[in-house]
Amino acid sequence: PRHDVESLLLKxxxxxxxxxxxxxxxxxxxxxxxxxxxVSGYWSNEGQMTDHFCTAAxxxxxxxxxxxxxxxxxxxFAANIDITA
Structure with a gap:
């Protein structure tokens, strides 16, 4: 693997x-x-999480x-998770 994975992830x-x-x-x-x-991602609802996976980004x-x-x-990947606790 190349060594620029960290900078790629950060970007x-x-x-x-x-x-x-x-x-x-x-x-x-x-x-x-x-x-x-x-890499962890948390979403306010499942629909927005699913839509995210279909984006150009x-x-x-x-x-x-x-x-x-x-x-x-x-x-x-999880949606509707309370991360304020």
Whole structure:
């Protein structure tokens, strides 16, 4: 994998945080592997979350991760989560 994955993630997460209905988009490095990043997204409702995955911004994000030879795995995305607690 290329070594610019971190900067790529930062660039896109900053933009994705402004998406309609996005409560939070964040990333953290895995404690098990320095080459693994965890990206979390939280949405105000399921419809906005689903719409987000169909945007040009998300397609560009995934395409750039593939081009960077990033190891991508989607584990969980959640809507209607209270993140204020």
């Amino acid at each position: 896109h997460i900053e933009r994705l945080n402004t998406s309609a209905g996005c409560l939070s988009y964040a990333m953290s490095r895995s404690t098990k592997s320095t080459a693994r990043w965890i 998300m397609t560009e994000f995934i395409d750039e991760l593939i081009d960077a030879e990033a190891n991508i795995a989607f584990a969980r």
